[in-house]
Amino acid sequence: MNRILHIAMREFASTALTKGFIIGGFIVPAVILVVMLAVMPMLMNDTGPAIVGDVAVIDKTGELSKDIQHRLSRETLQSKRQDHVPPNVPVGTAPDAQDAAAVISTVLDGSVPDLTVIPLDPDTDIEQAKKPLREGAADEGGLLALAVIDPDAVVSQTETGVPQFGGYQLFIKPKLKDSVQATIRSAIKASIREARLEHAGLSPEQVAALTTIKAGQTKEVTEEGERDSIDGLNMLLPGGFLILMMMAVFIGGQYLLTTTVEEKASRVVEVLLSAVSPMQLMTGKILGQLGVGLLIMAVYGSIGVAGLIFATLTDVLDPMTIVWMVAFFLIAYVQIASMMAAIGSAVNEMREAQSLMAPVMAVLMIPYMLWLPVAMNPSGTFATVCSFVPPVNSFMMIVRIASTEPPPTWQILTSLLIGLASTYAILWATAKIFRVGLLMYGKPPNFRTLVRWIRMA
Amino acid sequence: MNDAIVIEDIHKSFGEKQAVEALDLVVPRGSLHGFIGPNGAGKTTTIRMIMSIIFPDRGELRVLGRPSAIESKDKIGYLPEERGVYKKMKVLAFLKYMARLKGVPANELHKRASQWLERVELGDVAGKKCEELSKGMQQKIQFIAAVIHEPELLILDEPFSGLDPVNMRLLRDLIQELNSGGTTIIFSTHVMAQAEQLCDNIVMINNGRKVLDDPLETIRNRFDPNVIVFEPADGEVSTAQITTLGCVCEANKSDDLWELTLVDGCKPSQAIAEITSNFQTNRIAIKKPSLEDIFIKIVEADESASISQPAGVTA
Structure with a gap:
């Protein structure tokens, strides 16, 4: 366990404590935000001489x-x-x-x-x-x-x-x-x-007096009490959660792929295998990049929550939604990350990883395409089915949870169980590919080869 | 138990290819074993099985008294053939990380890494990134990573490849020093001269099978010497004169020295007697076969056997 933590810490440090990550992950978005909020209106105001x-x-x-x-x-x-x-x-x-x-x-x-x-x-x-x-x-x-x-x-x-x-x-x-x-x-x-x-x-x-009708803020009456209802936010919130989760999963997974390919290409991997088992190495790497994913989610999520606090809209955010998001994020992350680790171990360089990446990208693109229909009708049959089909169920369930019609708890728990079971299956297969792939050099494998490795290991 | 490694009848295949076949091996503690064989003979596969990086299809294997190297990884040092470093990591940080993974206590990391760097004359590169080092320097860093935890068993796969003669000698001295300190060492190479210089015992693998496993001297003695080195007192000896002797089938001259290959069945003592009775002699000696000669002889014999007996045909 100690070794897994050392690997995780190195993985996290070598990714998150680099200039590239800090600049790309935080400084550039912050600069863009400042430019959009402050500089752009100033520039747009200054449009040259007035029309005379x-x-x-x-x-x-x-x-x-x-x-x-x-x-x-x-x-x-x-x-x-x-x-x-x-x-x-x-x-x-x-x-x-x-x-x-x-x-x-x-x-x-x-x-x-x-x-x-x-x-x-x-x-x-x-x-x-x-x-x-x-x-x-x-x-x-x-x-x-x-x-x-x-x-x-x-x-x-x-x-x-x-x-x-x-x-x-x-x-x-x-x-x-x-x-x-x-x-x-x-x-x-x-x-x-x-x-x-x-x-x-x-x-x-007089006209103003006649035509003005004072109306209070529309309130949603829930079991826990009343909360403000804002049109559009009901759609935006699930989308926000989905994008946050996808971003954290994808960035963490992508870094995992890169570091695995680097370790293999620089031939450091067998040196590591003299000290730890392939499973310990994979677990440590997944945990390290999990830290990166959580950091991204925490930073960007905090910005979102700060925005809601600023707009005094904290009522719309149910703390349980955040708890569910973390749970479903962990499932989605481990699934995608283990696939990325397996791909990284199987190829010799990043270029070769592209063709094997297609199914992983599809898993990430499907929720992006489906979030609107699911968010519009979160209790419909389509949305319900989507939230039970792995490996997209985690993404779809979080859209439903953040929507105006959260699903019943039994559905959330069922989706969670399906997620855990499919994570186990994916980990089982990817760990085998990882073990065999790490020491295989030469011709990049295709899917048939990967299946053979799963059987062989 | 006194043996560092005990291998009994292990087999390993990759698809159609039989990488290791019915291999038995015992490596006593404290010995320095050379693992030789041509490229693709199965050396690295065997080493990886010893290290529990891959597992045999069948057969028994015990490392440092345990059924798997995983259980005693902290006591084993391993320098793989496919080796590298984290390019962006600083040298000292890399060594400390590797030592940490091998169970070196946190308070000793810095001291041990620095001492080893000094020992291999790389004390001034501790703060540099690994990618800034030359290939030879990186090799030495990888060697430190293999020994920093003071292993009982050290396995070195082609440790000298890519090193210049000066660093080769430095590494050779370190290996001998570790061995005399009690570390059991196995190292694989296909450069026979290195094995000859270093090892007490030689194990040779060819086509996945063990073809030699003895002390170096025993091997040399077992392979009948059939070459005699001869320097005549009278420089005017011709090839024709020598080959007329009944025991000589081939004669080659280099400078004033002749190398005479004996006909099959002719004993060296017989040949020496025949030569000295026919020519005035300055020097005459039996040329002991080098490991390289033995190696080539075995590989060639193996190849001709496999040609005369095509795959699929059993005796």
């Missing part, structure tokens, strides 16, 4: 030009940008997609356009007014857009029944930035909307 130009408005209602002028002034746009909330949308009135688009574009785009609104006479010939739009490029200034507002845009012409309103038409210079277009449209629409409300004798505040 004119917006001509033919306001046939005769009452909107000034308001539009105000809404498109640089000061208003800047304050809107700082608040990240469109001040021109009355609270409670449902902002449509374009309003949201305008806000998002402005936030992401960064540069606030410097627009001068030129009110034109309502009788202006539209074709004449459009002419300057054909001259020059959008970033060269001049007339950027022409808005024509219908005479009945604010006051309905129909006397009875449901009021029928006119609207507006926007003509723009080719290749005018989407964000600038959205800003202009948003201002015109907000102006029309507010004018309509005023004519109807309503203030924006």
Whole structure:
């Protein structure tokens, strides 16, 4: 046992305490996270000079030009940008997609356009007014857009029944930035909307009061108590658990393959076999890389849990889910790792391992392909069957456990037992391949050879 | 029990190939046994069975009084033919790791590893990575890894391959020193001169079977010498003059020395008498067969026997 621990410690140290692992496993992802959260928005904000130009408005209602002028002034746009909330949308009135688009574009785009609104006479010939739009490029200034507002845009012409309103038409210079277009449209629409409300004798505040319905956070009522329900998270959580588990299993397994091939290629393996048995060597190596897998899972899992704590969503995380995940991780890891060790022992160099890796990769890819249907209907027959079929059952069961409809305990325990039994079978076969493969040099084996080794050992 | 290794009738085959066949062997404690044989004769397979790295298909095997080497791995040192080091590991760390696996107490690891490095004149490389060392240096590190736990039985598979003459001598001295300290040593080689220089006993394997197992002197005496070295006082002796003698079938001259091969059935004493009565002689002696001569003789005899009796035909 002592020797197994020494091998495990060396295996762990030679993998996890290397610059490559620390940089690749932790520093690079941390840098990417920082870049995504901090640097990228800064870079995206800095998008070069602001668009400068004119917006001509033919306001046939005769009452909107000034308001539009105000809404498109640089000061208003800047304050809107700082608040990240469109001040021109009355609270409670449902902002449509374009309003949201305008806000998002402005936030992401960064540069606030410097627009001068030129009110034109309502009788202006539209074709004449459009002419300057054909001259020059959008970033060269001049007339950027022409808005024509219908005479009945604010006051309905129909006397009875449901009021029928006119609207507006926007003509723009080719290749005018989407964000600038959205800003202009948003201002015109907000102006029309507010004018309509005023004519109807309503203030924006009244509308807000009428249309706002306060609703508390939806709670899931469970046996243990109540917890917040968040749409989408119900799907994301099982996916998160699956990815975390797959990542830890795959990285640990991959390192095990690499170190085994290295030991064989550098001919150190027989030196080791003079001190320990092949089974002790394989067990030590699997345990060492298990430490690596657990470290990865702990670090990335903690980041996930920290995220949930930050978003005050810890209620959605059942501690038992983590316990089950560790249990199923151990099963999945030992299965995949022993296969990787067997492959590593059978080949002479990494290149030869590729063809034998295909079935192991398939085991890892199947859960990735199946997680969505299983997470969408975690109690369905398909999901239930998947969680009982080794060697993917561990992955599928954890998706079901983390889902909104956790399976009954008997199913979890059955899947666990199936996992343990299949782990025993896989270990039995892979240990035989490992024992024979370690001392075999020369022609790389195919699957028939591996089966022969299992029979031979 | 006084024997370090007792092998009784072990067999091992890999598929169709019979690697070891009906092998019996006894290695007494404290002896220095040479394991010789051509490439592919079954030496490494036998050694791996002794080490319990692979297991015989049938037959009995006892190592240091136990039925398996696994039970006494801490008392056995092994330098395999296929050997290497962890390239990225530092030399001292590698030796300490290997010693730890072989049961050396933690408080002695550093001391023993450093002492051995000094002993093989590699004290200055302790902090270097193994990959930075030359092949010969790595060989010496591997040798230390095999002996650092002070084994009772040391098995060395081709220990001299890849070493320059200086390091070969250093290693040879160390082997002799360990043996005189009581360590039982088996080493395999196909370089006969090394076996001749080092061993008390020679075991020769060919085609998976043991064909020799005796002290070196006994082997030499058993193989009838049929070559006589002769230096005539009168330098003007011709080949024709010599081959007219009834006991000589072949004569070769190198410088002033003749090597005379005797006809079958002719005793060396008879031949010496015949030669000295016909020629004035400065020097005449029986040339003892070298291990290499014996080796080649046995291998060739084995090959011609297997040609005259094709596989599948039984006598």
